[in-house]
Amino acid sequence: MKKSPLPLQSAGGSDKKRRQQPHGKEALVKLLRWHFGHAEFRGKQLEAIEAVLSGRDCFCLMPTGGGKSMCYQIPAMARPGIVLVVCPLIALMENQVTALKEKGIAAEYLSSTQTSHAKNKIHEDLDSGKPTLRLLYVTPELIATAGFMSKLTKIYSRGLLNLVAIDEAHCISTWGHDFRPSYRKLSSLRNHFPGIPILALTATAVPKVQNDVIESLGLQRPLVLKSSFNRPNIYYEVRYKDILNDVYADLCNLLKTSGNVCGIIYCLERSACDDLSAYLSNNGISCAAYHAGLNDKLRSSVLDDWISSKTQVVVATVAFGMGIDRKDVRIVCHYNIPKSMESFYQESGRAGRDQLPSRSVLYYGVDDRRKMEFILRNAKSKKSQTSNSQDQLSKKSLDDFTQMVEYCEGSGCRRKKILESFGEQVPASLCNESCDACKHPSLVARNLEEVTNTYATRQRYGFSHIMISRSENMNCQDLSEFWNREDEASCSEEDVSDSDDDNDVVRGLGRSKFQKKSGLNERIDFLQRAEENYYRSKAPDKQANKSDKNAIADALRESSKQRLCDALKQAQQRLVPLGVELKSAASILENQCYEKYGKSGKSFYYSQVASTVRWLSTADSTELTNRVGISNPSTSADKSKQAEQPSPSSPDREQVNVKDEDRDTAIKPQASEAGPVIESSSAQLPPIPSFSDFMNRRRGREKSNDKTQRIAMKNFEKKTRLK
Numbered sequence: 001m002k003k004s005p006l007p008l009q010s011a012g013g014s015d016k017k018r019r020q021q022p023h024g025k026e027a028l029v030k031l032l033r034w035h036f037g038h039a040e041f042r043g044k045q046l047e048a049i050e051a052v053l054s055g056r057d058c059f060c061l062m063p064t065g066g067g068k069s070m071c072y073q074i075p076a077m078a079r080p081g082i083v084l085v086v087c088p089l090i091a092l093m094e095n096q097v098t099a100l101k102e103k104g105i106a107a108e109y110l111s112s113t114q115t116s117h118a119k120n121k122i123h124e125d126l127d128s129g130k131p132t133l134r135l136l137y138v139t140p141e142l143i144a145t146a147g148f149m150s151k152l153t154k155i156y157s158r159g160l161l162n163l164v165a166i167d168e169a170h171c172i173s174t175w176g177h178d179f180r181p182s183y184r185k186l187s188s189l190r191n192h193f194p195g196i197p198i199l200a201l202t203a204t205a206v207p208k209v210q211n212d213v214i215e216s217l218g219l220q221r222p223l224v225l226k227s228s229f230n231r232p233n234i235y236y237e238v239r240y241k242d243i244l245n246d247v248y249a250d251l252c253n254l255l256k257t258s259g260n261v262c263g264i265i266y267c268l269e270r271s272a273c274d275d276l277s278a279y280l281s282n283n284g285i286s287c288a289a290y291h292a293g294l295n296d297k298l299r300s301s302v303l304d305d306w307i308s309s310k311t312q313v314v315v316a317t318v319a320f321g322m323g324i325d326r327k328d329v330r331i332v333c334h335y336n337i338p339k340s341m342e343s344f345y346q347e348s349g350r351a352g353r354d355q356l357p358s359r360s361v362l363y364y365g366v367d368d369r370r371k372m373e374f375i376l377r378n379a380k381s382k383k384s385q386t387s388n389s390q391d392q393l394s395k396k397s398l399d400d401f402t403q404m405v406e407y408c409e410g411s412g413c414r415r416k417k418i419l420e421s422f423g424e425q426v427p428a429s430l431c432n433e434s435c436d437a438c439k440h441p442s443l444v445a446r447n448l449e450e451v452t453n454t455y456a457t458r459q460r461y462g463f464s465h466i467m468i469s470r471s472e473n474m475n476c477q478d479l480s481e482f483w484n485r486e487d488e489a490s491c492s493e494e495d496v497s498d499s500d501d502d503n504d505v506v507r508g509l510g511r512s513k514f515q516k517k518s519g520l521n522e523r524i525d526f527l528q529r530a531e532e533n534y535y536r537s538k539a540p541d542k543q544a545n546k547s548d549k550n551a552i553a554d555a556l557r558e559s560s561k562q563r564l565c566d567a568l569k570q571a572q573q574r575l576v577p578l579g580v581e582l583k584s585a586a587s588i589l590e591n592q593c594y595e596k597y598g599k600s601g602k603s604f605y606y607s608q609v610a611s612t613v614r615w616l617s618t619a620d621s622t623e624l625t626n627r628v629g630i631s632n633p634s635t636s637a638d639k640s641k642q643a644e645q646p647s648p649s650s651p652d653r654e655q656v657n658v659k660d661e662d663r664d665t666a667i668k669p670q671a672s673e674a675g676p677v678i679e680s681s682s683a684q685l686p687p688i689p690s691f692s693d694f695m696n697r698r699r700g701r702e703k704s705n706d707k708t709q710r711i712a713m714k715n716f717e718k719k720t721r722l723k
C-alpha cells in the first residue's frame with residue numbers, strides 16, 4: 001500500500017530552499033508515526049536526523065538493535081530526492097528494502113542478483129529528472145565503479161542527492177572486526193559530493209575504530225553521537241563445558257526450559273552446526289542449521305522459516321550475521337567462545353531487539369580457547385600484507401581475544417566487562433543483577449574453582465595439549481566462514497556478489513594454500529615449514545652484524561630453559577615415563593636453539609624455542625630421547641663425566657629407542673650420537689627434511705603417537721575409575 005505523502009514531503013523549489021526547510025521535532029515525530037508506526041524517537045535518533053537534515057556530517061554509534069536505520073529512513077521521507085545507503089551485504093539490503101516496500105515507501109537496491117529488467121527500471125527512474133525513489137541501497141563495490149559514480153554525479157548536480165548513509169561503517173577500519181577492503185573506496189565520497197551530509201552508523205566501534213572511521217570517510221566537523229553500549233534487557237551468563245556432563249543435553253534443556261522460544265546458537269564449525277541441530281531436532285526442538293556450506297536455496301529457506309516462526313532455533317556459524325532482524329529473539333547461545341568482544345556483542349545483541357527481556361549464554365571450554373588462540377595466531381589475511389603487519393594483527397587479534405577469555409574466566413560482572421571493553425566506565429550496580437556473576441556470585445565462583453581443578457587434573461594426566469595438534473575434527477572448510485570474515489565479509493562470497501575485490505583478496509590459509517579437504521594438521525605442517533624456511537633465510541651468517549640490543553640475555557636463556565622444562569614435563573606426563581632428567585634435557589634443547597639462532601637475534605631465538613615447545617607437545621618417546629640424547633636417568637656426577645668425555649652410544653639404547661624408520665630421518669639428533677651432552681656447545685639441529693620426507697615421517701609418527709595416546713588415555717581412565 002502506497003501512503004499519501006505528508007505535506008512536509010512535498011516541498012518543491014530550489015535545492016537551497018529545500019535545505020532550509022524547517023524540520024521541527026513535531027513534524028519528524030509525525031513522519032515516524034505515519035510511516036513506521038512508532039510513537040517516539042529512541043535514544044539519539046532525533047539528534048542524528050536533525051543533524052543530517054541541517055546538512056551536517058554525523059557519526060552515530062548506537063547499540064545493536066538501537067534503531068540506526070531510522071536515522072536515514074526518516075530523512076528520506078522528509079524531503080524529495082534520494083538517500084543513498086551503503087550496505088555491506090545484499091541480504092541486508094534485501095531485508096530492509098522489502099520491509100520498506102511493505103510500508104509503501106519507495107526503496108530499491110542495486111545488485112548483481114537482480115534481473116536486468118529490475119535494474120533497468122531503477123536506472124530509468126534515476127535518469128528521469130524527478131525520481132520517485134527515496135532510498136537507494138547499494139554495495140560499496142558498486143559505488144567504486146565509474147558507471148555508477150557518473151550516474152550519482154548527475155543526480156547530485158541536479159540537486160537530488162540528499163544524504164549518503166554508510167551503514168555498518170566500522171567495516172571501513174582495518175582495526176574493526178568486520179573489515180571490508182571495499183569500504184575503503186568510500187573515502188572519495190566526501191570530496192565528490194561537497195555539501196551533501198554523510199552519516200556513518202555503527203554499533204560496534206572501540207575508540208580507535210571510531211576515529212579511524214571518521215578520518216577515513218573524511219567527515220567534516222561531524223556531530224558525534226554515542227549511546228551507551230549497554231543492553232539492559234539482555235541477561236548474560238557463562239556455562240563451563242569442562243564441568244558439564246553433557247553440553248548438548250544442557251543446551252537442549254536450556255532451550256526447553258526457556259519455553260521453546262526463538263533463538264540462535266552460534267558454533268565455530270559447520271559440522272558442529274549440523275551435528276547440534278540434528279541432536280536438538282531429535283530431542284523435540286524446532287531447529288535448523290545455517291552456514292555457508294549450504295546451497296543458496298536451502299539457506300534462504302532456513303532463514304525464511306526462522307523469520308516466519310516456522311522454526312524456532314537456528315544453529316549457525318557467523319554467516320548468520322549482520323542484518324538478521326527478527327525482533328523477538330529471546331536467547332542467543334554461543335557454543336564456542338567468539339574471537340572478540342566486538343563479535344560477541346554483535347552476535348549476542350541479536351537477542352531482544354524488541355527491548356524485552358532476553359538471554360545470552362556462552363558455553364566456555366578450555367579446549368575451545370586453545371583452538372581459537374591457535375586460529376588467531378596463525379590467521380593470515382588481506383589486512384596483513386607484510387610480516388610486520390601480520391605480527392601486529394595477530395597480536396591485536398590475540399589481545400581482543402584475551403578480553404573474551406577474561407569475560408569467561410573472571411568472576412566479576414559480565415556486563416561491566418562488555419562495556420569496559422568498549423571504553424565505557426560504569427559502576428557494577430548498573431547491571432542490577434542481570435548477569436550470572438552479579439545474581440549468583442557464589443555459584444559462579446564455585447564453578448570457576450571446579451573448572452580450575454578439572455583442568456589441573458587433565459594437565460596432570462597430559463591431556464591438556466590436545467587438541468590443536470591432533471584435532472582431526474576441525475578442518476579448513478569447516479572454518480571457512482571464520483576465514484572469510486577475516487578477508488572480506490562475514491558471510492559467504494555469494495552474499496557480496498558485487499565484490500570487485502575478489503581478484504586481489506589475499507585469501508587466508510584456509511582458502512588458498514590447501515585443497516578444501518586438507519585438515520588442520522596440514523595447516524600446522526605448512527606453518528611450521530614456513531617458519532623453518534623463514535629462519536633458514538635468516539641464517540646466522542646473513543645476520544652477523546646484528547646490533548647488541550638483539551643480544552640474548554642470560555635471563556632470557558634461563559626463562560627459555562624453564563619453558564622447555566615445563567613442556568618436557570607435560571611431554572613426560574603424556575608419554576610413558578622416559579627416564580629423562582628434565583633440567584638437563586631442557587638445557588640441551590635450549591642450547592640447540594641458541595646454537596642455531598642465537599646470533600640471529602632475540603626474536604629468531606625465541607621463535608625457535610617456541611617451535612621446540614610445540615614440537616614437544618607432539619613428539620613421541622623415540623623422538624624425544626633421540627633429540628635430547630638421554631636414555632637413562634643419570635646422576636649429575638655421571639653427567640659431568642659424560643660431558644667431559646663423550647661415551648660411545650649404547651647399542652642397547654639404539655635398539656630400544658630408535659625405530660628403523662627414524663634412523664635416516666632428518667630429525668635424528670647429532671648430539672645423541674655422542675651420548676648425553678649437557679650444555680653442549682657443539683650441539684647442532686638436524687638438517688631440515690624435504691616436504692615429502694617430512695610428511696611421510698609425520699604419518700608414521702601419527703600412527704605411533706595415536707597408539708601412545710590411546711595407552712595414556714586408557715591408563716587415565718583406569719586411574720579415574722579407581723578413584
Ligand SMILES: Nc1ncnc2c1ncn2[C@@H]1O[C@H](COP(=O)(O)OP(=O)(O)OP(=O)(O)O)[C@@H](O)[C@H]1O
Nearest residue numbers: 038040041042063064065066067068069070203353
Ligand atoms: N523509535 C523507535 N521506536 C520503536 N522501535 C523502533 C524505533 N526505531 C527503530 N525501531 C525498531 O527497532 C528495531 C531495530 O532497528 P534497526 O534495525 O534500525 O537497528 P540497528 O541499530 O540498525 O541494529 P543493528 O546494529 O543490529 O543493525 C527495528 O525493528 C525497528 O523497527
Ligand SMILES: [Mg+2]
Nearest residue numbers: 068069167323
Ligand atoms: Mg542496522
